[in-house]
Amino acid sequence: MGESPFMLIYGYESMIPVKVGAGSLQRDLFIVEDAEVNQRLHLDLLDEARMNSQLKLVAYQQRIVRYFNKKVKFVxxxxxxxxxxxxxxxxxxxQHEVLGANWEGLYIVKAIF
Incomplete structure (x- = not known):
C-alpha cells in the first residue's frame, strides 16, 4: 500500500528502539520546530494518505479477483x-477423517432459480 500501518494510524513514521539508543542520522539532524511543522503537515495529509492506501488495497483485491476468476469456467x-x-x-x-469423500450425490437438478 506504500505506507506503514503506524503511519496510517499516528501520522508519522515509527523509530525502532535500536535507532533510539544507538543514535542515527535521523536523530542527529532532528530540529524540534521543523518536526512540529512537518507533523502538522503530515496530519493534514493523513486522510489523503489513508484514502490512497485504501484505493491501492481495493485495486490489489480487484487484480486478485480477476486473476482467480480467469480460472473459473462457468457451466x-x-x-x-x-x-x-x-x-x-x-x-x-x-470417523472417516482424512479418507472421507469430498463429494456426495448424484443429485438431479429439478429447478433453477
Missing part, C-alpha cells in the same frame, strides 16, 4: 442434469 446447469454436492466440514462423517 450453466439445466433441469435434469446430474450433479455432485461438495461435502462441507459440518456434514463430514467424523
Amino acid at each position: 450453466p446447469f439445466k433441469v435434469g442434469d446430474l450433479v455432485l454436492r461438495k461435502v462441507m466440514p459440518n456434514t463430514k462423517i467424523a
Whole structure:
C-alpha cells in the first residue's frame, strides 16, 4: 500500500528502539520546530494518505479477483442434469477423517432459480 500501518494510524513514521539508543542520522539532524511543522503537515495529509492506501488495497483485491476468476469456467446447469454436492466440514462423517469423500450425490437438478 506504500505506507506503514503506524503511519496510517499516528501520522508519522515509527523509530525502532535500536535507532533510539544507538543514535542515527535521523536523530542527529532532528530540529524540534521543523518536526512540529512537518507533523502538522503530515496530519493534514493523513486522510489523503489513508484514502490512497485504501484505493491501492481495493485495486490489489480487484487484480486478485480477476486473476482467480480467469480460472473459473462457468457451466450453466439445466433441469435434469446430474450433479455432485461438495461435502462441507459440518456434514463430514467424523470417523472417516482424512479418507472421507469430498463429494456426495448424484443429485438431479429439478429447478433453477
